[in-house]
Amino acid sequence: MTSPTPRARREYGIAVVGLVVGAALLLASAGRVWATGDLTAAGPVSAAPVEVTGADLTGVPSGIGWAGLAGIAALHAARGRFRRLIGALLALGGVHSLIAIVGAVRPEALTAAVDDAASVGAARADGVPDLIVVGPAMAAAGAVLLFLVGVLALVRAPSWPGMGNRYDRDAAPRADHTSTPADLWRSLDAGDDPTLDAPGGDTAPAQPAGRAATGDGTAPAQPTARSADSKEKP
Incomplete structure (x- = not known):
């Protein structure tokens, strides 16, 4: 497999930064105040201010x-057509966020949110709540970033670097270079088990010539020179 080009690395870096910034904007906007309104109830009760968050x-x-944020890890781990699928899902997520944001800032949606904040059932929103554009603008910017990164991944992601390329390189078969003790130690440091590739590695080592084992596993005693001399005397 060919290594990624500098252009592919730059595109991958831009995509990661875009996903981080876009996701951060979406998450941060959820805690910001998007609208403020007043709740009124029948009787001599003053209006109560209400803040509505994203x-x-x-x-x-x-x-x-x-x-x-999960898409960052997914793009790094996936490859080929699966990266295109992740890009398409990110782009659809950005579009879905934009649609939800537009629907959330409609006057009737803001009024309903203020009504839901009432602790007393008879209280209702006093007029149309005031929209604070900072929160919705942050969310919209994050959604646009996710959409753009998704489109970029849909077109260019298969050429980006990632975990799949590195695993392909590590999964290539290695030649057994354990002919010397130094090579053996280097192989062990690399994480290889030289005993797995050794021929006949699961059999017992052969006994030296002339030292065949007896039935109880001990080697027979060799005849000594003294016994040979005693046989030659008359």
Whole structure:
């Protein structure tokens, strides 16, 4: 497999940064105040101010934000057509977030969110709540970033570096170079087990010539020179 080009590495780095920034914007926007309003109730009760956060209006941006962070690991681990699939899902997530954001900032949605914040059932929103654009703008920017990164991954991701390329290189068969003790130690340091590739590695070592083992596993005694001399005397 050919190594990734410098252009592919730059694109991969841009995609990772885009996913981190886009996901961070989506997650941060969920905790910001998107609208403020007043709750009024019948009787001599003063209006109570209410703040509505992005999480109160919709949970889509935060969910897509966590998915964007998971997409970083997914792009690094996947390869080929699976990377294109991840890119398509990221792009769809960005579009889905934009649709949810637009729906959440509609006047009727803001009014309903203020009504839901009432602790007393008779309290209702006093007019249309005021929209604070910083929170929705952050969420929209994060959604656009996820969409752009998803489109980039859909087109270019198969050429990016990742875990799959490194594993392919490590999975290539290695030649057995353990002819010397130094080579053996280097092989052990590399994580190889030289005994697995050794021919007949599961059999017992052969006995030296003239030292055949007896039935009880001990070698027979060799005749001494004195016994040979005694046989030659008359």
